[in-house]
Amino acid sequence: MGALSFLDRSHTIAKPGFSRWMVPPAALCVHLCIGQAYAFSVFNLPMTKLLGINQSTPDDWKLTELGWIFSIAIFFLGVSSAVFGRWVEEGGPRRAMFTAALCWSGGFLISAIGVYAHMLWLIYLGYGVLGGCGLGIGYISPVSTLIKWFPDRPGMATGMAIMGFGGGAFIASPLSVWLMSTYSTPTHIGVAETFITLGIVYFFFMMVGAMIVRVPAPGWKPQGYTPPAVPQKLITQHDVFVYDALKTPQFWLIWWVLCLNVTAGIGVLGQASAMSQEMFPGRVTAVAAAGFVGLMSLFNMGGRFFWASTSDFIGRKNTYFVFFALGTVLYCLVPHTGSIGSVAAFVICFLIIISMYGGGFATVPAYLKDMFGTRYVGAIHGLLLTAWSMAGIFGPVLVNYIREYNITHGVPKAQAYNTTMYIMAALLVAGFVCNYFVKAVHHRFHMKTEQEGEHLRARAAMTSEPAGA
Amino acid sequence: MANEDQQGTTTLQLVLAWSFVGIPLALGVLQTLINAMKLFQ
Numbered sequence: 215m216g217a218l219s220f221l222d223r224s225h226t227i228a229k230p231g232f233s234r235w236m237v238p239p240a241a242l243c244v245h246l247c248i249g250q251a252y253a254f255s256v257f258n259l260p261m262t263k264l265l266g267i268n269q270s271t272p273d274d275w276k277l278t279e280l281g282w283i284f285s286i287a288i289f290f291l292g293v294s295s296a297v298f299g300r301w302v303e304e305g306g307p308r309r310a311m312f313t314a315a316l317c318w319s320g321g322f323l324i325s326a327i328g329v330y331a332h333m334l335w336l337i338y339l340g341y342g343v344l345g346g347c348g349l350g351i352g353y354i355s356p357v358s359t360l361i362k363w364f365p366d367r368p369g370m371a372t373g374m375a376i377m378g379f380g381g382g383a384f385i386a387s388p389l390s391v392w393l394m395s396t397y398s399t400p401t402h403i404g405v406a407e408t409f410i411t412l413g414i415v416y417f418f419f420m421m422v423g424a425m426i427v428r429v430p431a432p433g434w435k436p437q438g439y440t441p442p443a444v445p446q447k448l449i450t451q452h453d454v455f456v457y458d459a460l461k462t463p464q465f466w467l468i469w470w471v472l473c474l475n476v477t478a479g480i481g482v483l484g485q486a487s488a489m490s491q492e493m494f495p496g497r498v499t500a501v502a503a504a505g506f507v508g509l510m511s512l513f514n515m516g517g518r519f520f521w522a523s524t525s526d527f528i529g530r531k532n533t534y535f536v537f538f539a540l541g542t543v544l545y546c547l548v549p550h551t552g553s554i555g556s557v558a559a560f561v562i563c564f565l566i567i568i569s570m571y572g573g574g575f576a577t578v579p580a581y582l583k584d585m586f587g588t589r590y591v592g593a594i595h596g597l598l599l600t601a602w603s604m605a606g607i608f609g610p611v612l613v614n615y616i617r618e619y620n621i622t623h624g625v626p627k628a629q630a631y632n633t634t635m636y637i638m639a640a641l642l643v644a645g646f647v648c649n650y651f652v653k654a655v656h657h658r659f660h661m662k663t664e665q666e667g668e669h670l671r672a673r674a675a676m677t678s679e680p681a682g683a
Numbered sequence: 684m685a686n687e688d689q690q691g692t693t694t695l696q697l698v699l700a701w702s703f704v705g706i707p708l709a710l711g712v713l714q715t716l717i718n719a720m721k722l723f724q
Contacts, residue, residue, distance in 0.1 A: 231691020239700040246704060378704070384711025426700060505722030508715045515712075561722070 221424075223306025228428035234363040234436065236426055241356030241375035243423025244311050247416040248318060248352045249382015251291075252511075254284050254341070256390045260403050264332060267403060275334055283342050285606070290346025292603030295354050299596025300456050302351060307359045307427045314352030315420035321345025322413030329406040350599065352420070353379065357579045358592035362430050365588075366439045369530070369580040373522025376576040380515035386412075448531060448652075452660035453587030459594045464585050464655050467648045471534055472578050473601035474645035478541060478638045479571025481609035485617075485631075486510055486564065492627040493552040493560065506561060513565045514572040521573025522580065530581035531652060537570040538646035545639035549632040575602075585655055612637065 219225065258280050262270045302310040324340025327333075356375050364371035393411055397404020435441075441451075459465045482489065487503040498506070525533040544563045551560040578598065583591045613634050620630040 229691075233692035233697060235697055236692055236700055239704045242704040242708075246708060378708070381708050381711065384715050385707045388711065388714050422703065502722045505719045508719040509722060512712065512715055512719065 221306075221309040221312050223304075223309070223429060226306050226308045226427060226429050227431050228434075229431075232428055234430070237356070237360060237363050237428065238371065238374045240307075240311075240423040240426035241360055242378040243426070244314060244352045244355060244420050245375050245378030246382045246385060247420050248314070248349050249379040250386035250390075250412070250416070251284065251287055251345075251349055252380070252383035253386040253390060254287075256387055257394075257405060257408075260394060260405050261329070264329065264403055264405065267401060279334060283337055286338055286342030287346040287349060288606045289603050290343050291349040291353065292600040292606075294347040294350030295596035295599040296350075297596075298347075298351055299354060299593035300590070302354055302596065303358060303456070303590055303593040306429060307355050308424045310351055310355035311420060311424035311427060314348045314355055315417050315424065317344050317348030318352060318420065319348075319413040319417035321348055322409045322416070326406040326409035326413070329409065350596070353599065354592050354596045356423075356427065357595050358588060358590075359427065359429055361579065361583050361588050361591055364436070365441070366436055367523070367526050368583050369525040369577060370519070370523040372579040373519045373576040376522070376579075377515050377518040377572075379575075380511070380518050380572050383511060384515070447654055448529065449584045450587050450655060450660070452657070453589035454585075454594075454655060454659050455661055456590040456593040456597070458659050458661075459586050459590070460597065462585075462655050462659055464652055465594070465598070467652045468578065468581060468585070469598055469601045470648040471645050471652070472574060472598060473605050474641045474648070475534070475537055475541075475571065475574035476602055476605035477609040477612070478545070478641050478645075479568060479574070479609070480605055481613035481634070481638065482564065483510065483514070483568060483571065484610050485613050489631055490557075490560065493631060494555070494557055495628060497555075497557060506564075509561070510564060510568045513569040517569025517572035518576035521570065522576035525577045525580060530577055530584055531649060533573070533577050534581070534649045535646065537574055538642045538649060541567055541570055541642045542639045542646070545635045545642065548635045549629070552628060552632070585652070587661075589661065 258277060261280055262274050262277055265271045265274045298310075321340045321342075321344040324344060325337045326340075328336030328340055357372055360371040360375055361368045390408055390412065393408040394404050397407035442449075454462070487500075487507050490498045490503045490506050491500065521533060521537075528536075544567050548560065548563050551557075551563060579591065579595050582594050582598065586594050613631075616634045616637065617630045620633060621627065
């Protein structure tokens with residue numbers, strides 16, 4: 215392991231004079247790359263015509279088959295962040311970023327072989343499984359490091375990184391389209407070459423982040439920063455061991471808070487284009503709907519930074535109260551915007567809703583830090599991301615099936631989404647209740663000393679090999 | 684690796700690091716904004 219010793223946590227400890235403002239760009243190097251996942255749909259249509267070129271042949275892949283690639287990747291995002299969270303936390307951010315870069319770019323290269331050989335299972339394995347692991351490890355890799363560098367503004371710091379995940383699609387989408395057009399010929403669609411190029415570019419970009427990143431020296435504090443003299447009720451000064459966090463009601467309440475907030479947002483995010491056109495037939499064209507989706511993506515990204523930064527001032531619990539209360543009101547208003555024919559009101563409602571969807575992702579690491587301390591926050595965050603995987607399955611299914619049910623029962627298309635909006639509002643009410651019950655973690659879960667931490671880690675290593683492997 | 688940290692972070696390093704991530708992101712956002720304007724046409 216000598217050649218790879220530069221990846222060790224000990225080699226990433228910052229020396230005096232290192233600026234903490236170098237760490238957010240390092241985190242963004244990773245998150246901007248893995249955020250490509252949101253733009254994967256640009257490959258869907260070209261991949262349905264790899265054999266037929268101009269039109270699909272019976273042997274070409276179907277859209278429904280290709281839809282599984284993204285779903286598998288998001289599933290493995292949740293699984294890998296949960297399984298490898300503790301390894302990421304203890305191995306340090308550089309090792310995690312390096313591993314994420316290998317998985318992410320390796321996923322693209324395997325997928326390129328899958329496209330060449332026209333074997334879909336290779337793409338499921340490459341982009342879905344391996345790339346999904348890169349997503350999970352990369353997503354959590356900078357979180358606890360940022361929180362340790364910015365104890366005065368943890369929400370803003372993690373918001374910046376997670377904003378990058380929302381923004382990655384803005385780069386990936388035009389870049390992928392341009393690469394495909396460059397590599398394509400009248401007899402060939404350049405998807406495989408695009409995958410290879412993206413794999414190489416993303417590996418380089420993520421490695422820059424891995425080389426820049428540093429962890430603060432033990433006991434480091436920002437200049438002029440003094441921790442609050444009077445302990446705040448919902449911000450702990452103690453740490454909770456990663457697996458002990460699972461035994462607390464707070465973990466599961468926040469799990470549901472994230473799951474419900476994401477379910478409500480993700481369902482409409484995927485349907486925004488169709489919904490706007492069906493609710494305002496003849497007034498919102500396909501081109502305008504595409505513009506609406508782009509605007510939603512911008513608010514999804516901006517909301518991550520805005521709401522996470524706001525949470526530093528108003529508190530995490532209050533921030534989620536805003537998401538759930540305001541979200542409920544806005545979802546209930548959407549059907550009325552359709553009935554009065556106000557496109558502007560409809561757009562405003564959804565832009566605010568989607569900003570809070572992004573804000574939910576970005577605020578949750580700081581919420582966990584407040585509840586469980588900084589020591590294992592990355593690993594606990596990894597476990598919590600299983601809520602995202604769950605929401606990724608339920609959200610779109612809920613929206614699609616309710617719409618189908620309504621249409622088959624004679625509801626006009628313009629009103630087919632009304633029931634869905636009220637169900638989303640109900641989900642947010644449930645989230646509000648979960649958030650209400652989040653209290654400070656009981657002191658029996660707190661790690662007492664560093665020695666106890668070592669003992670717990672040793673015990674866990676004997677009983678659960680994968681996390682510590 | 685250790686020696687480069689001893690001198691602390693320079694302004695140039697900060698500008699380079701932020702430009703490395705900021706420029707592609709800004710270009711992507713600009714492109715998306717141009718597309719989003721079609722909603723108002």
